[in-house]
Structure formats: structure tokens, C-alpha cells
Amino acid sequence: MPDQDLETLIALIRTVWPKRVIEFGVNVGRTAKAIMAHVPGIEHYTGIDVPLSYRPILRLQDDNAVPNPGEMVLADPRFELIVRPRGSLDLTVADLEPCDAVFIDGDHGCAAVLHDTMLARALVRPGGMIIWHDYNNEPVDVKNVLDEMCQAGALIHQVLNSWLAFERKPVDA
Numbered sequence: 135m136p137d138q139d140l141e142t143l144i145a146l147i148r149t150v151w152p153k154r155v156i157e158f159g160v161n162v163g164r165t166a167k168a169i170m171a172h173v174p175g176i177e178h179y180t181g182i183d184v185p186l187s188y189r190p191i192l193r194l195q196d197d198n199a200v201p202n203p204g205e206m207v208l209a210d211p212r213f214e215l216i217v218r219p220r221g222s223l224d225l226t227v228a229d230l231e232p233c234d235a236v237f238i239d240g241d242h243g244c245a246a247v248l249h250d251t252m253l254a255r256a257l258v259r260p261g262g263m264i265i266w267h268d269y270n271n272e273p274v275d276v277k278n279v280l281d282e283m284c285q286a287g288a289l290i291h292q293v294l295n296s297w298l299a300f301e302r303k304p305v306d307a
Contacts, residue, residue, distance in 0.1 A: 140168055142296055142300060143267075146293075147235045150302075151175055152176055155176055155178075155179045157182065158222045158239060158250045158253075159182070159183060159241070160203055161223070161256070163206035163207035167207050169237075170212060178231070179207070179210075180213075180214045180230065182217075182221055184220065186199045190232050190241045223241070230257055233262065234258070235258070236257065236258055239266075239267035240270065242268055246273045247279040262302070266299045266300070267297055269297050270292075287292065
């Protein structure tokens with residue numbers, strides 16, 4: 135992720151004063167490390183990823199899995215790593231705790247983006263935020279999925295000049 139997008143992501147997450155954050159697609163933990171270092175008040179950060187053997191929906195993501203998911207943040211006592219054979223696709227709402235912010239940057243195939251979004255919407259507390267990466271990355275399905283959701287009435291906002299999009303869960307939700 136470009137540094138500018140990382141700075142924007144951190145700024146977005148700070149607006150919800152999160153205690154609990156979930157990241158779909160934690161990879162080596164670079165983003166998790168930056169968020170935990172620059173967002174005060176985080177008590178628990180869950181990173182979800184896949185084993186090296188995982189084959190994503192989109193073949194162009196074949197090289198995204200890493201041998202040691204979360205390795206940059208495993209020593210942080212606030213960090214919890216969840217690795218499943220199909221990553222977040224193997225999880226349900228019952229497997230995770232409610233949270234204040236979710237960052238979705240895992241499998242970018244349509245079915246995975248839909249699944250991760252539905253999980254995030256069920257887990258994020260009112261006033262919290264869901265943020266997606268790779269919105270403007272044309273070879274992946276993130277933009278198509280989010281644009282269809284917007285056409286159906288979702289209030290998802292693109293961050294100009296970035297690959298980020300976000301949705302704030304209404305307080306009255």
C-alpha cells in the first residue's frame with residue numbers, strides 16, 4: 135500500500151476512536167503495525183489471513199499469501215492472528231467479536247469481497263467504519279462490488295486519489 139493510502143487509512147480509522155479493529159488480509163502485518171502505532175486507544179486488533187497454500191478467487195492474487203502472516207505484529211499483546219484455510223471465507227459472525235473498524239484487504243474476488251463486507255457490516259458497531267483497499271485497482275473486483283452496492287443504496291465513499299473507499303455505520307443502526 136502506498137504511504138499516502140496508509141496515512142489516509144490511519145486518519146479514517148482515528149475518526150471512530152476504535153478499541154477493536156479487524157483486518158481481513160493482514161499479510162505480514164505492516165498495516166496493522168502502523169495502525170496500532172498511530173491510532174490511540176486500540177485494545178484489540180484481529181488480523182485474518184490464509185496459509186501459503188491458499189489459492190485466491192482471482193489468479194492474479196496467487197502470490198499474495200505469505201509464509202508468516204502477521205509476523206511484524208505477533209509480539210504485540212493487542213494483536214490476535216486468525217489463519218484459516220480459506221481465510222475470512224471460513225469465518226462467520228459468531229467467530230469474531232464486534233468491533234469499531236474493519237479494514238478489508240484480503241481476497242479481492244467478487245464472492246470474497248461480498249462475504250467480507252457482509253461480515254464487516256454485521257460486526258461493526260454503530261458509528262464505526264468499514265474501509266476497503268484496492269477500490270481503483272481495475273483488475274480486481276472491489277470497485278465493481280462496491281459500485282453495485284452504491285447503486286442499491288449503500289453510502290460508500292471513494293477517497294479521491296487513492297485506492298480506498300469507506301462506509302460509516304450510522305449511529306442509529
